Amino acid sequence: MAEDFTSSQPIYLQLVERLCKQIVRGDLSPGEKMPSLRDMAIQVGVNPNTVQRVYTELERIAVAETRRGQGTFVTSDESRLLRLREELMVSYVTAFLNDMREMGFTLQEVMRSLKEHQAQGLPNDER
Amino acid sequence: MAEDFTSSQPIYLQLVERLCKQIVRGDLSPGEKMPSLRDMAIQVGVNPNTVQRVYTELERIAVAETRRGQGTFVTSDESRLLRLREELMVSYVTAFLNDMREMGFTLQEVMRSLKEHQAQGLPNDER
DNA sequence: ATGAGTGAACTATGTTGATAGTGCACTAAT
């Protein structure tokens, strides 16, 4: 499968971000085994060495655990994942607001644009 | 001046983005002369060749105009700048909402986080 | 006319990311 990567950022970082999102979203459950280096490399159409860098990075930020000879697994530390979820939210939100401020947009402009573009957008609370 | 650049994206692209923001924001007025290659290079602490790539890119997207022997100027086409302002807004907003969706956040979660982090944040409409 | 300042074009070097390929060490199932 030929994947869609931006040329303006290293592939391994784009993959790290993608996997973090999938984990936070719940597509990958705590403790679940991730594809092997070679399988993942085939799936996303990159070199196994690149995937190894990704898994090493995921382990560095304590999102995945690697067991030699067995594979790489999503961490089973659920509190870590909840923390990651909150960290990611904060970093994305602050980066977004920072961009808006740097471009001189007003609160009203931002809120209006957010409402316009969420038509077929975010899910609602189940409640 | 030693500037703060991320290592995860080419410097010239970071500079392009920064300048676009300043132009959209109004820090750089339509028709205003921008610093020369060499001056800009010194200001931001990069190589003149890198700045040249930046100016070439700004010209490619019709945000700046270059007059050989004179310098590089912010385009005086104000409608182009208004269009750029709207384009940037849309691209940032849709990217943000896309990220939020990919991480499985609900509309309520996003709105709450936005409100929490805009404490000392965006300017209000003058009205 | 001269010279300072400008963008443009070129060569060369070093670093990083991505690739290809090989081999090794460990684990689990057989």
Place this chain on the structure above:
DNA sequence: ATTAGTGCACTATCAACATAGTTCACTCAT
């Protein structure tokens, strides 16, 4: 014990980015 599957560790090559440095052509003020 053997084997298949795993992560890990290398070497080597290529392209893109950033740097350093030089030269050229153009514009403008003097």
